[in-house]
Amino acid sequence: MKVAIFSSTRYERDYLDEANKVEQHQLHNFDVSLNMDSVGLAAGFGAVCIFVNDEADAQVLETLHQGGTQLLALRCTGFNNVDLEAAARLGIKVVRVVTYPPYSVAEHAVALLLAVNRKVHRAYNRTRDSNFSLDGLVGFDLHGKTVAVVGTGKIGCVFARIMLGFGCEVIGFDPYPSAEFQALGLSYAKTGEIGEKADIISLHCPLTPETHHIINSKTLERAKGGAILINTSRGGLIDTEAAIEALKSGLLGGLGIDVYEQEADLFFRDLSSEIITDDVFQRLVSFPNVIVTGHQAYLTREALTTICETTLQSITAFEKNQPLENEVKVG
Incomplete structure (x- = not known):
């Protein structure tokens, strides 16, 4: 054909x-x-x-x-x-x-989490300049932290298993509970529990009218201070402007994304010799606690x-x- x-x-x-x-x-x-x-x-x-x-x-x-x-x-x-x-x-x-295979995306989500938390991107840039100072590179142990998995399909379940391996407490959020997720001995979050408990929130749900901007100013206001947000699903799940405000105020302690709302104008091409006119994106990548990869989680x-x-x-x-x-x- x-x-x-x-x-x-x-x-x-x-x-x-x-x-x-x-x-x-x-x-x-x-x-x-x-x-x-x-x-x-x-x-x-x-x-x-x-x-x-x-x-x-x-x-x-x-x-x-x-x-x-x-x-x-x-x-x-x-x-x-x-x-x-x-x-x-x-x-x-x-x-x-x-x-x-769901492992590619789930493992990339973990890579983003580790990099944001342990400031790998900042350390890499420093050592290339022969700067071996450790100031500003303090992270936290994942062991014992609470991880909220939003979307418990195949990828979400693989991510949950990896987080269990780190010794995390894992809770889920999904309108359609997964038997595989529950078979791991995990439960779904009660009302308000994610905001109160989650040190890490990772998005693994599809983009639908119901999930569009599921992370917005209201949900971020209820988040635990300093939480890290990871998104390897679809950019439209996050209201980027609201995320920027949460980063500025410290409500978000870090952000790792492989997808972006307006990525169609940016991703999958070499723009290194051009001026990027997307002011929202430029503001986003200016934060030292933000890592953006160009939709490569599946790669x-x-x-x-x-x-x-x-x-x-x-x-x-x-x-x-x-x-x-x-x-x-x-x-």
């Missing part, structure tokens, strides 16, 4: 090409994001493959439909960037990567292999009129 791959990167193409040795599709890579400015590149492609920051709103989908696209394949788990109602109306099938060999294999297998299933196990439907 002829497949247009948007937001294609050099490192990802190696894994796609390897997976395609089995599936044998015609892959055409475009390093630009899918949006109304670039959608014309997809004309004549039966399948279009996109990533987290590509835009698949009603207008883009209508143009894809006019160009002959029948399948939209997301090489990611989240699908908040797709207008599913418009896709259904146009007869465009949507598939995604329902799951991939392991194991995860990339699964993502690429699953995506191309779904395209093959569509081409052969087989059931789409990873289809995303309205509702």
Whole structure:
């Protein structure tokens, strides 16, 4: 099948090409994001493959439909960037990567936590300048601290197990309790418990209308003073302006994020020679207790292999009129 791959990167193409040795599709890579400015590149492609920051709103989908696209394949788990109602109306099938090894994201969340807490980024910069002073590098033991896991799916459960290994007390928050989480001997937070007890809050939930800005000025006001917040899920879970105010006041003791609300204009490209005009982002990275990585939590060999294999297998299933196990439907 002829497949247009948007937001294609050099490192990802190696894994796609390897997976395609089995599936044998015609892959055409475009390093630009899918949006109304670039959608014309997809004309004549039966399948279009996109990533987290590509835009698949009603207008883009209508143009894809006019160009002959029948399948939209997301090489990611989240699908908040797709207008599913418009896709259904146009007869465009949507598939995604329902799951991939959860260890990559969970382990990156731990890496961010350790780096923020133990000031690894600051120590690294100092020692490169032959500055071996330890002033301002004091962290705290994770052992005995309370960790709130917001979203107890596969990734949240792996993160919880790692935190248990550090000797932490772990509590969960999720409207849909997980048997796997409870099997670890863990319980869900009671009303107000996260704010009162949590020294660390880690977000592992999808971005939905209900979870948009789940971390906001009100929830941050109730947080335990000096708590560290980690987000490796979706940028829209955090009201960034509110987080900045909490960092300024000391309500937040640190912030480690792999995702950002307006990341589509920044991430997955080299802007080192350009002026970044996003003032909110610039304020955010100016804090010494903030670490930002560019949506790389999933970036392991194991995860990339699964993502690429699953995506191309779904395209093959569509081409052969087989059931789409990873289809995303309205509702």
